[in-house]
Amino acid sequence: MQEAVQQRVILQLAVPVPLRRLFDYLPPEGLSPQALAPGQRLWVPFAGRKLVAVLVAIVGESPLAELKPALEQIDSTVLFDAHSRRFLAWIADYYQAPVGEVYAAAMPAALRKGKPAHHWAEQWLQLTTEGKGLPQTALARAPKQQALLQKLLRDGRLSRAHLKAQGHSMAAGRGLQERGLVEWVAGPTVPPPLPGADASLAPALNSEQQQVLDVMDCSRFSASLLEGVTGSGKTEIYLRLIERVLAAGRQALLLVPEIGLTPQTLRRIAARFPDHSIAALHSGLAEGERAQSWLAAAAGQADIVIGTRSAIMTPLPRLGVVIVDEEHDASFKQQDGVRYSARDLAVVLGRNTNVPVLLGSATPALETLHNALTGRYRHLHLYQRAGNAHPPQIHVVPTLREPLEAGFSPQVLRHIGDVLARGEQALVFINRRGFAPALTCDDCGWIADCAHCSSKLTLHRRQGQLRCHHCDHRRPLVNSCPQCHSHSIAALGGGTERSEELLLQRFASYPVIRIDRDTTGSKQALDKLLAPARDGQPCLLLGTQMLAKGHHLPRVTLVVIQDADGGLFSADFRAPERTGQLLAQVAGRAGRGSLHGRVLVQSRYPEHPLLQRLLDKGYGDFARQLLEDRIAAQLPPVRAMALVRAECEEPAWAEAFLQSARRYMQSLAPPSPQLLYLGPVPALLERKSGRFRFYVQVVAQQRAQLQPLLARVSTWAEGNKNRRLRWAVDMDAQDLS
Secondary structure: OHHHHHOOOEEEEEOOOOOOOOEEEEOOOOOOHHHOOOOOEEEEEEOOEEEEEEEEEEEOOOOOOOOOEOOEEOOOOOOOOHHHHHHHHHHHHHOOOOHHHHHHHHOOHHHHOOOOHHHHOEEEEEEOHHHHOOOOOOOOOOHHHHHHHHHHHHHOEEEHHHHHHOOOOHHHHHHHHHOOOEEEEEEOOOOOOOOOOOOOOOOOOOHHHHHHHHHOOOOOOEEEEEEEOOOOOHHHHHHHHHHHHHHOOOEEEEEOOOHHHHHHHHHHHHHHOOOOOEEEEOOOOOHHHHHHHHHHHHOOOOOEEEEOHHHHHOOOOOEEEEEEEOOOOHHHEOOOOOOOEHHHHHHHHHHHHOOEEEEEEOOOOHHHHHHHHOOOOEEEEEOOOOOOOOOOEEEEEEOOOOOOEOOEOHHHHHHHHHHHHOOOEEEEEOOOOOOEOEEEEOOOOOEOEOOOOOOEOEEEOOOOEEEOOOOOOEEEOOOOOOOOOOOOEEEEOOOHHHHHHHHHHHOOOOOEEEEOOOOOOOOOHHHHHOHHHHOOOOOEEEEOHHHOOOOOOOOEEEEEEOOOOOOOOOOOOOHHHHHHHHHHHHHOOOOOOOOOOEEEEEEOOOOOHHHHHHHHHHHHHHHHHHHHHHHHHOOOOOOEEEEEEEEEOOHHHHHHHHHHHHHHHHHHOOOEOOEEEEEEEEEEEEEEOOEEEEEEEEEEOOHHHHHHHHHHHHHHHOOOOOOOOEEEEEEOOOOOO
16 A cells, blocks of 8 residues: 555645645546646646646655545646746745745736636748748739738748737738738747837947946856946946847846836837847736736747836746846835745846846845945946936925925926926926825814725815725715814815826916826826927926836926925834935936936925935935944844734734734744844734734844744744734835835
């Protein structure tokens, strides 16, 4: 009997359930085990459900005598190669995440749902034997068919997407097919050329850019921070590295923080590399589009992959370089599910595959800066703006006793008018969308609160709604106080809608373009809204932090930061860093062309030492001061930090769970100067979507002290039987809210 058990073929599968282990199954009935290979997907039965699982390993024995067979093989091809499987296993171990959920996070939604990979197989048009022997002038009386024939003679074959992108009609293809000159065959899914991307020549490099490229070696692993002021030409460095990698027959991965940055990045890369296939991976794509791009990347058919954070987990068999643009951006950290950092994983991926990793930013995260200053990363600099651009002049506008109009100082409004009159562009930054962040009663003091979150409802006057920006709860706008029935209802503070209303009145002759989540909900909306600004028309841009990242608008000569004080007094120790990054990034939008730029910073506390340091000495000096403060306080990045989180509709249950978790961890590793515990404490946003949120903070001198402890407490927490309580381990937590 024992011998028979050992000879069984056992499939170890990653099943998308919140349990931190693989599950053993037998092969599907009637399927030869030789048809199975690690990295394929299968349908499996699990707790009365039918789930998509990934085969991780095939072994000869299992501790379980009775095993269920998997239901069906989905793919005959391998989607996750050995390198990718090792990488995903590392993610599961480091972030204490269920390996099945890691594989699910690595796949686009269509593949998670079990759609077969061949569902998106591309149809390619190629010449038949007769077509290959035809003279090029044989179809002179059918010019469209002749043009397509000549194209096929040159290129070999074309997909439907390529035919459309290059202006060839399907009717011409049908005509050639009726003559027996062409045929359709199944082939790889390759992203088509991007329409409207005219080829461009590489600009000349300045001496700083050349020095950076001279030290980059694409033949082996290295991790480098490229700290370059806004407008210094970091993107050109990225393009030159991609060019080197493509010349060597490798793939390039470029991560960007926001979907909104993808269209302009795609345009620029497509213009530089018109003969290479480019795949985009982000949540703004349709389900089929994303699956096609993912499969093209995983099959090695896409030469350049551009994506947001989840793209880091895409298998790339020919990977040659990993580039993370705006590496400081908080959106690279996943805040639910598998709580990974795409920036940190980029370095792990580069090390595992022996390829260089470049992290670029004008305002590097303190974690990255610390790694560079301590020698773990190479530290590269670009101090000068590219071309003829000059650093903008920065001026503080005190507003504490200033009469403001919808949040604007009178002198700021005068400067905006002067800029527009000169035919230039102005950008106004206000990091609050909606008309006003709160609605109150002047008689009794009532404030419109969210019924489900520890937050105020934001007034969206144009839609006639009060809306929660945390849970999206909405209610109609009230005309009288629900508490005292007074009609003295007032909007407190200002948002993008209120500012837009004023600016449209004051500058009616010019376009006012509002950029926030409410105006950019549809696909390509941001790209279309910014078109007038890219064309150089005099206009006024108004928006949230979506405007702060990566946009190159050379006609913007004035940037107005309406309120610089937001993050200077927060309870989150990371808030000053993020405030400094945001202000520096927004200021960097000014004067990126040949015209000089100016930045006006409105502040009620212009003498605040951190604000003074940032504005007087720049982000580099500001960040180094913050780093010294973190060292003195023994906070990240000089120490490792993890949170054990819990949330529940009943706050006492979440607190009790975390108190037990802390006692369990302290029994394994007692508190010491090298290992500190804090909590349970409420999250900064204590209640969200009706659930109360708490955490226990664990800070260790070394990550090696944290990992075994977190693994043990994760196993302990899986025994939680309260289905109404959710818990998670957040390694390298970036958000206390």
